Amino acid sequence: MAHSFPDICIALPSWLQRYPFDAVYPTVEDRMQLVIELSRLNVEMETGGPFAAAVFDMHSHRLLAPGVNRVVPAHASIAHAEMIALTIAQQMQEHFDLGATPETCCELVSSTEPCAMCFGALPWSGIRSLVCGARDADARQAGFDEGSKHQDWQHQLRERGIQVQTDVCREYAVAVLNRYSEKNMPVYNGGAGKL
Numbered sequence: 001m002a003h004s005f006p007d008i009c010i011a012l013p014s015w016l017q018r019y020p021f022d023a024v025y026p027t028v029e030d031r032m033q034l035v036i037e038l039s040r041l042n043v044e045m046e047t048g049g050p051f052a053a054a055v056f057d058m059h060s061h062r063l064l065a066p067g068v069n070r071v072v073p074a075h076a077s078i079a080h081a082e083m084i085a086l087t088i089a090q091q092m093q094e095h096f097d098l099g100a101t102p103e104t105c106c107e108l109v110s111s112t113e114p115c116a117m118c119f120g121a122l123p124w125s126g127i128r129s130l131v132c133g134a135r136d137a138d139a140r141q142a143g144f145d146e147g148s149k150h151q152d153w154q155h156q157l158r159e160r161g162i163q164v165q166t167d168v169c170r171e172y173a174v175a176v177l178n179r180y181s182e183k184n185m186p187v188y189n190g191g192a193g194k195l
Helices: 015-018 029-042 081-093 116-124 137-139 153-159 170-182
Strands: 052-057 063-068 106-112 129-134 164-166
Touching: 015 116, 015 170, 029 052, 029 081, 029 129, 052 081, 063 081, 063 129, 081 106, 081 116, 106 116, 106 170, 116 137, 116 153, 129 170, 137 170
Parallel strands: 106 129, 129 164
Antiparallel strands: 052 063, 052 106
């Protein structure tokens, strides 16, 4: 009997449609505030985890692709906000490499430093800049397993041509992680039934 596999589809929450893809966010703080607001709404609307990310054009600062964490509703451990935002941006650009042409220069803004999985995806995405709000330790404090990553991860990205900026609006990003914990929402670490 032949199996029919489902198409891969990770639906975004409907409220995310209110953010126009052509809006411009001129400062790094403006871009981070948008991302933190998306993470806050994801918690308040109970549509996923306390993380958000967005891809912006580095020249115009135009929003190219927003993303929020959809691990629980999508039943997919890879549905992290960074992975969603990068995938949407690549689909919109119709290319797997967001740095494929000289005029294409993209920045990923993430409410929290990347976990091990998202860190691994960054060099292959083609982005040229990463901006983070909360730290890895803040996510761990909230109970999330961020995986193993080299202590010098920022240097490793810089060696690959990716600028890194951290702690942008960190206190506001941490507040979203804390709110998620206060609401007692699921912490979806893999391997809960370890042998």
